[in-house]
Amino acid sequence: MIPTAPLNPGAASPLYLQLQRTLRSLIQANEWNPGMRLPAVPDLALRFKVHRLTVLKALAGLKRTGWVQTVTGRGSFVSDYLPEAPALLDPDSFPFQGSSLRVREDELGPWLGDTLEAAQNRSLVSFSAAFPPTDLLPGDALRRLYTRTMKELDAEAWVYAAPAGHPSYLTGVADWLRDEGEPVPPGWGIRSIPGSQAGLALVLESLTIPGDRVLVESPCYVGALALIRTLGREAVPVPVDRNGLNPDRLASILQKGDAKFLFTVPTFHNPTGMTLSRARRERILALTRAHGVTIVEDDTYGDLRFIGGRTPSFRSLPGAEHVIHLGSFSKSVAAGLRLGYIIAPDAVLGRLALVQEVHTIALPTLSQAVIGHFLESGGFRRHLVRIRKALRERRDAMLEAIQASFPRDAEVTEPKGGMHLWVVLPEDVSALDLHREAISHGLGFAPGPLFFPDGRGTNCLRLNFSTHAPSVTREAIERLGGLIHARPGVSPPKELP
Numbered sequence: 001m002i003p004t005a006p007l008n009p010g011a012a013s014p015l016y017l018q019l020q021r022t023l024r025s026l027i028q029a030n031e032w033n034p035g036m037r038l039p040a041v042p043d044l045a046l047r048f049k050v051h052r053l054t055v056l057k058a059l060a061g062l063k064r065t066g067w068v069q070t071v072t073g074r075g076s077f078v079s080d081y082l083p084e085a086p087a088l089l090d091p092d093s094f095p096f097q098g099s100s101l102r103v104r105e106d107e108l109g110p111w112l113g114d115t116l117e118a119a120q121n122r123s124l125v126s127f128s129a130a131f132p133p134t135d136l137l138p139g140d141a142l143r144r145l146y147t148r149t150m151k152e153l154d155a156e157a158w159v160y161a162a163p164a165g166h167p168s169y170l171t172g173v174a175d176w177l178r179d180e181g182e183p184v185p186p187g188w189g190i191r192s193i194p195g196s197q198a199g200l201a202l203v204l205e206s207l208t209i210p211g212d213r214v215l216v217e218s219p220c221y222v223g224a225l226a227l228i229r230t231l232g233r234e235a236v237p238v239p240v241d242r243n244g245l246n247p248d249r250l251a252s253i254l255q256k257g258d259a260k261f262l263f264t265v266p267t268f269h270n271p272t273g274m275t276l277s278r279a280r281r282e283r284i285l286a287l288t289r290a291h292g293v294t295i296v297e298d299d300t301y302g303d304l305r306f307i308g309g310r311t312p313s314f315r316s317l318p319g320a321e322h323v324i325h326l327g328s329f330s331k332s333v334a335a336g337l338r339l340g341y342i343i344a345p346d347a348v349l350g351r352l353a354l355v356q357e358v359h360t361i362a363l364p365t366l367s368q369a370v371i372g373h374f375l376e377s378g379g380f381r382r383h384l385v386r387i388r389k390a391l392r393e394r395r396d397a398m399l400e401a402i403q404a405s406f407p408r409d410a411e412v413t414e415p416k417g418g419m420h421l422w423v424v425l426p427e428d429v430s431a432l433d434l435h436r437e438a439i440s441h442g443l444g445f446a447p448g449p450l451f452f453p454d455g456r457g458t459n460c461l462r463l464n465f466s467t468h469a470p471s472v473t474r475e476a477i478e479r480l481g482g483l484i485h486a487r488p489g490v491s492p493p494k495e496l497p
Contacts, residue, residue: 006048006049007019007022007048007049007050008428015050015054016054016057016058016061017058017061019044019048019050019054019055019058020058020061020062021409022048023038023044023058023059023062023067023068024062024067024409025408025409027067027078027082028408028409029408032078033078034078034079034080034082035077035078035080036077036078037074037075037076037077038059038068038075038076038077038078040075041055041056041059059076063076066079066082067079067082095241095242095411095424096219096240096241096272096413096422096424096460097218097219097239097452097456097457097460098424098425098427098448098456098457098458098459098460123442124439124442124443124444125442125443125444125468125472125476126443126444126445126467127443127444127445127446127463127464127465127467127468127473127476128444128445128446128462128464129446129464130270130331130418130419130420130464130466131331131335131464131466131467132330132331132332132333132334132335132387132466133466133467133468135469136386136387136390136391136466137333137334138333138334138374138379138383141374141379141383142333142334142370142374145370145373145374145377145379146366146370148373149366149369149370149373150366152369153365153366153369156365157365157366157369158365158366159365160361160362160365161192161362161363161364161365161368162362163353163356163357163361163362164189164190164191164192164353165190165191165192165341165363165368166192166363166365166368166369166372168368168369168372168373168376169192169339169368169369169371169372170190170191170192170341170372171372171376172371172372172373172374172375172376173190173327173341173372173375174190175375175376176375176380180310181309181310181312181316182310182312182313182315182316184343187345187346188315188343188344188345188346188349189343189344189345189346189349190341190342190343191341191342191349191352191353191356192339192340192341192363192368193326193340193341193342193356193360193363194338194339194340194360194363195328195330195338195339195340196298196300196326196327196328196330196340197223197227198338198340198360199298199326199328199340199342200223200224200227200263200296200298200326201227201231202342202352202355202356202359203261203296203324203352204227204228204231204233205231205355206351206352206354206355207260207261207294207351208231208233208260208261210231210232210233211232211233211234212233212234212260213233213234213236213258213259213260214228214233214234214235214236214259214260214261214262214263215236215238215250215253215259215261215262215263215293216228216235216236216237216238216262216263216264216453217237217238217240217245217263217264217265217269218237218238218239218240218452218453218454218456219240219271219272219422219448219451219452219456219457219460220235220237220263220271220451220452220453221265221270221271221298221451222271222446222450222451224263224298225450225451225452225453228453229453233260235453236253236259236453237452237453237454238250238253238262240269240272240274242274243274243276243277243280244266244269244274244275244276244277244280245264245266245276245280245284247280247283247284247287250262250284250287250288251287254287254288254291254293257291259291259293260293260294261293261294261295261296261324262284262288262293262294262295262296263296263298264276264284264295264296264297264298264314265297265298265299265300265301266281266297266299266311266313266314267299267301267302267305267310267311267313267417267418268301268302268304268305268415268416268417268418268419269418270298270300270301270418270420271420271422271446271451271462272413272415272421272422273413273414273415273417273418273420273421273422274413274415275311275415275416275417276311277311278311278312278317281311281312281314281317282317284314285314285317285319285320285323286319288322289319289321289322292322293322294322294323294324295314295320295322295323295324296323296324296326297313297314297315297323297324297325297326298326299313299325299326299327300326300327300328300330300331300340301331301417301418301419302327303332303384304331304332304384304387304388304391304417304418304419305388305416305417306388306391306392306395306416306417307416308416313325315343321345323344324342324343324344324348324352325342325343325344326340326341326342327340327341327342327343328340328341329371331419332380332383332384332387333371333374333380333383337367337371339363339367339368339371388417391417391418391419391465391466393470394465394466394468394469394470394473395414395415395421395465396470397465397470397471397473397474398421398463398465398473398477399412399414399421400474401473401474401477401478401481402423402477402481404478404481405477405478405480405481405482406423406425406477406481406484407425407426407484407485407490409426410423410424410425410426411423411424412424419464419465419466420462420463420464420465420466421462421463421465422460422461422462422463423460423461423462423463424448424459424460425459425460425461425484425490426459426490427459428459428487428490429459429484429487429490430458430459431447431448431449431457431458431459431460431461432447432449432458434447434461434483434484434487435447437483438480438483441479441483443476443479443480443483445461445462445463445480446461446462446463446464447460447461448460448461448462450462463477
């Protein structure tokens with residue numbers, strides 16, 4: 001019989017949830033096999049030193065999530081067909097938020113800048129920030145296009161472009177989106193912006209004032225939280241579950257009626273990597289429309305899908321007149337381009353233009369024209385074939401390494417695109433403490449509390465799988481797993497099937 005860690009009455013997590021996790025780990029470790037009868041409730045209560053009602057509550061949760069089935073008059077049995085992935089501790093819980101413990105904002109420090117620096121520190125094997133890896137950049141194609149475009153534009157390459165964007169770039173983006181089944185509709189416009197982060201800043205400055213409340217996913221993209229906080233707005237968290245932003249929680253929060261807009265990364269969500277289903281998008285669209293709340297969708301990772309077709313964006317659905325769409329080539333082509341686009345109804349775009357032109361006047365003509373050529377020539381599509389394949393291989397390498405090296409009760413997402421995944425470690429593991437230790441061992445990652453406005457995520461990590469070759473990732477994740485297991489009370493690694 002494998003040893004089980006004792007339950008901790010002083011922990012933040014209730015005893016029934018601790019027991020539920022422990023019983024599930026026994027099933028996952030094949031200590032209790034499918035079809036096997038579980039010990040009686042009094043026996044489990046005696047073994048784990050808890051009240052029988054605690055046992056019943058834990059078993060009820062396992063039954064709801066598919067791990068246990070009950071036969072009247074005979075007792076509880078391990079289900080014949082177990083869930084393919086770890087089930088939620090409770091159908092109403094939000095596992096990506098991790099432990100109920102919180103950290104104070106002053107414990108985080110200037111994490112956005114530190115995270116970017118760590119990602120660029122060559123002495124670290126860092127999984128902290130999602131950049132296109134240098135070995136996957138379309139460098140040769142871009143070099144040729146820059147040379148060709150400079151000759152074509154001649155002196156025009158060095159003058160201001162139109163404030164809305166260079167015509168070749170705007171046309172290239174519009175044609176690409178049309179071919180992807182997401183045309184810019186009549187009555188809507190498109191403008192060039194220096195990446196999605198700049199687009200969000202533009203919306204915040206144009207449509208809100210200090211003190212306004214902005215709805216964000218929980219967890220949320222760290223750059224969005226930093227921007228909202230810096231500009232004096234309030235980030236209001238809406239929980240994310242395994243199917244994305246939770247509409248029921250959103251409906252409850254919208255009842256207060258004081259939110260200015262909802263910021264969301266619905267496709268390959270940053271940081272969890274999950275994708276919001278079309279059904280949920282339609283419901284969220286209807287809820288926000290009914291409450292007069294604008295949706296700002298960041299589709300930065302939308303082109304980096306590994307399988308299947310594109311999930312329709314919010315703006316492409318019926319009744320999307322209150323949507324502002326942000327796109328970027330920072331992840332799909334090269335981060336240093338700082339080039340993206342914003343799509344919105346003409347009236348909204350006109351309001352945004354007043355602020356944008358004060359800030360940027362115009363974006364570089366040459367880079368816009370180059371990306372316009374890259375899109376129109378088919379170079380971007382050919383590049384996507386290569387980078388999607390490589391990113392999928394790197395994701396698989398990281399998942400395999402986590403499976404082999406991390407605790408068996410760690411929860412891990414399996415994104416179908418993008419650049420990162422989310423890990424929830426045992427609740428007693430501090431991501432901040434682990435991060436400090438990892439840095440001293442030449443490893444980097446993004447700790448979970450970065451992604452919450454209220455200090456959650458203390459036992460969570462975001463790992464970017466794009467930056468390193470599979471062999472480097474496997475070795476580094478194995479070392480990170482060793483640091484996790486060196487911490488007291490952590491279970492052994494998962495066993496590969």
